[in-house]
Amino acid sequence: MRTQVAIARCHGYQKEELDKALGRVLELLGGLEKFIKPGERVLIKPNFLSARKPEEGVNTHPEFIRAVLKKVKAITSDIMIGDSPGGFGKNIDEIYERSGVKQVAQEEGVALVKFDKSRKIGRYPVAVCALEADKIISLPKFKSHDIMLITAAVKNMYGVLPGIFKAKQHSIAPSNKQLAPILVDAYSIRKPDLSIVDAIVSMDGNGPSSGRLRETDFIIASTDGVAVDSVLMKITGLEPFDLHTNKEAHDRGIGEADLEKIDILGETINSVKVDDFRFSEIRLLNRAPKLIAWLLKLLMVFKINIDNSKCRRCKLCEEACPASAISIAEHKCKVDHSKCLLCMCCREICPHGAVVVDKSLLAKKMWG
Incomplete structure (x- = not known):
């Protein structure tokens, strides 16, 4: 059938x-x-x-x-x-x-x-x-x-x-x-x-x-x-x-x-049909061949950061991070970008919209 x-x-x-x-x-x-x-x-x-x-x-x-x-x-x-x-x-x-x-x-x-x-x-x-x-x-x-x-x-x-x-x-x-x-x-x-x-x-x-x-x-x-x-x-x-x-x-x-x-x-x-359906801004980094992806990562930089004004210190992002790249403290929140996998688990789980993606100039030109 x-x-x-x-x-x-x-x-x-x-x-x-x-x-x-x-x-x-x-x-x-x-x-x-x-x-x-x-x-x-x-x-x-x-x-x-x-x-x-x-x-x-x-x-x-x-x-x-x-x-x-x-x-x-x-x-x-x-x-x-x-x-x-x-x-x-x-x-x-x-x-x-x-x-x-x-x-x-x-x-x-x-x-x-x-x-x-x-x-x-x-x-x-x-x-x-x-x-x-x-x-x-x-x-x-x-x-x-x-x-x-x-x-x-x-x-x-x-x-x-x-x-x-x-x-x-x-x-x-x-x-x-x-x-x-x-x-x-x-x-x-x-x-x-x-x-x-x-x-x-x-x-x-x-x-x-x-x-x-x-x-x-x-x-x-x-x-x-x-x-x-x-x-x-x-x-x-x-x-x-x-x-x-x-x-x-x-x-x-x-x-x-x-x-x-x-x-x-x-x-x-x-x-x-949805003709103008848009995909994630980091789509190219995940879909490109390895060499091109490596070059893109040098030029199109995406960095996870925490907006301290929105963060409620619930630590959900810190606990969900598979790379242990996030630390949430009372006065300051930090992301260790050398560890970050860009898996976006932190952005997915945050209920307050406090996880943001900062972009390089090229990334901004392409994605706004």
Whole structure:
């Protein structure tokens, strides 16, 4: 059977609009009953990156989560919501609170869980909640990504690896090509049974936390997260195999990245295409061949620094840094640029927008 990806227009997070759009993509894929049976335990796995409000567009929108929850509740009552953001996860309560998901879980009578227990699968610690769920519905937020170009269906399952483990991987896999196999490993350990991407308000530019919000007005769903990401790449104007996770997963037979072998149902790629989608300012450094990248790094300098006026001294960035390049003190915050990997973990996790990227003259001319 050919891989199917369903796309529906969705103009906002109002209940009626969400019900209509979700109903459409689920109908195109054969109905939610095709994926979930009565009595099954279901894990809803959103994308929670940091303690941001819904209107900041960093996390999966709480009303999007609620709309999916209501449809799942019509089939089974054994439902939990959970994720493991970067860092040590010490601020997970704050993330759940500020993102709006805590209120949704309370109002809908659904368990909100922490991925505080894990089980080793090979070399990877995997959240027990994910391993014990009968079904997983992944709800990524569509955003650009400093390292990987975009973050969507495949990368969202990186969140089943709890704690600081994820950040530490950047020290051994600092580039997108090196990180891709790890992301695909995480995705393949417990592939979601269904991925439904919140691309109603997306983020481009310096995503996944400091970019520009875009009203892209659609949702996209499939049982194959690789196919979802492949279609999203084409929607942004790039080719599916420009995303290293797509190539890695396709080569390993984990998902379909060849658009010729994917049936796109509902809206077409052209009808939701985002012609002016912008990618991260450090994209060239990660995509260029080694020699060119080395020359670019000499000329196009990007340096991570801390804006002391915005920093709240929560030390999340210091703890998340895989290179131990950041030190946060009461009167001064420092970044050791000789250690910095430009992995952007610090910028991703900071809930206050205090992590900034200072640029050389050439970098400013190219990126503003």
